[in-house]
Amino acid sequence: MKICLINGSPKLNNSASGKIIAFLEQRLGAGHNYIHCTTANAKPQELVDSISGCNAIIIAFPLYADGIPSRLLRLLISIETSLAGAATCPKLYVIINNGYYEARQNKPALDMMRIFCKKAGFEWGQGVGIGGGGMIHTAATDSWLTRNMFKALDVLAQNILSGKSAEDILSDPNIPRFIYILAGNMGWKNMARKNGINLKKQLI
Numbered sequence: 270m271k272i273c274l275i276n277g278s279p280k281l282n283n284s285a286s287g288k289i290i291a292f293l294e295q296r297l298g299a300g301h302n303y304i305h306c307t308t309a310n311a312k313p314q315e316l317v318d319s320i321s322g323c324n325a326i327i328i329a330f331p332l333y334a335d336g337i338p339s340r341l342l343r344l345l346i347s348i349e350t351s352l353a354g355a356a357t358c359p360k361l362y363v364i365i366n367n368g369y370y371e372a373r374q375n376k377p378a379l380d381m382m383r384i385f386c387k388k389a390g391f392e393w394g395q396g397v398g399i400g401g402g403g404m405i406h407t408a409a410t411d412s413w414l415t416r417n418m419f420k421a422l423d424v425l426a427q428n429i430l431s432g433k434s435a436e437d438i439l440s441d442p443n444i445p446r447f448i449y450i451l452a453g454n455m456g457w458k459n460m461a462r463k464n465g466i467n468l469k470k471q472l473i
Contacts, residue, residue: 272297272429273323273359275316276307277330277341285366285405286329292419293327293364296426308340313347320348323359325394325429328382331402332367335377349389360394361386362429364422370446372400372439379437395428395435397421401442401449416443 274294278284287307294303304319308330311319320326330341337345363382365375375398386393399405399418407414421440428435442449 270325270430271302271304271323273304273306273320273326275326275328276305276309277328277338278307279309279338279340281307281309283406284331285402286331286364288405289329289364289366289399289422290327293329293422293426296422297429308338308344311344313344314351316344317348317351320359324432325360325362326391327362327364327429329364329366332365332369332375332378335374337378337381345385345389349385358390358392360429360432360434361389361391362394362425363396364399364425365396366399366402366405368402370400370442370449372398372441374398374400375439393434395425395433396437397425398437398439400440401444403449404442414443417441 274290276284276286276290278286280287290305304323306316306319308316328341330338333339336342361382363379365378365382367374375396379396379398382396383393399421401418404415405418417440421438424435424438427433
């Protein structure tokens with residue numbers, strides 16, 4: 270099976286989308302022809318060439334202003350122009366993560382990707398929206414904190430391997446909303462202190 274994994278994050282390194290792709294690839298297993306791409310440094314034609322002949326395309330990206338990051342959007346336009354009407358019809362699977370608690374924030378962007386899918390002549394496989402993106406960098410498979418995310422990736426991997434289309438999945442964190450916000454605020458404050466910002470002066 271030829272699978273193209275596209276990291277749609279603008280970050281070259283250490284992106285949450287990159288971690289999600291790594292988690293998913295572990296679940297897909299060995300024995301496949303994996304093509305890895307990142308929109309942070311990929312040229313449009315390189316991406317089009319990578320997608321050509323794939324059975325499945327997986328795009329993972331962060332939510333930007335309830336939509337698609339601009340660089341990924343430009344590359345999607347190039348793909349649509351180049352591959353619309355092609356003989357092959359790969360299945361498209363999409364994973365979107367955001368820093369909000371609610372995974373439903375990803376729904377508008379999932380709808381945008383469905384429109385792209387139709388215009389490019391692909392077949393929609395499944396979308397996964399992940400809330401609580403701030404927890405992804407500390408995620409561990411055996412942690413109850415991210416259990417919902419890993420369950421969603423397990424289902425997605427099985428659908429990719431079997432070539433199935435399925436309903437989209439929205440995955441909220443496994444902790445109450447107020448705890449997620451509290452932990453996030455603590456993280457921002459610690460980061461500010463490390464960068465020499467006096468929080469008391471900023472609040473005056």
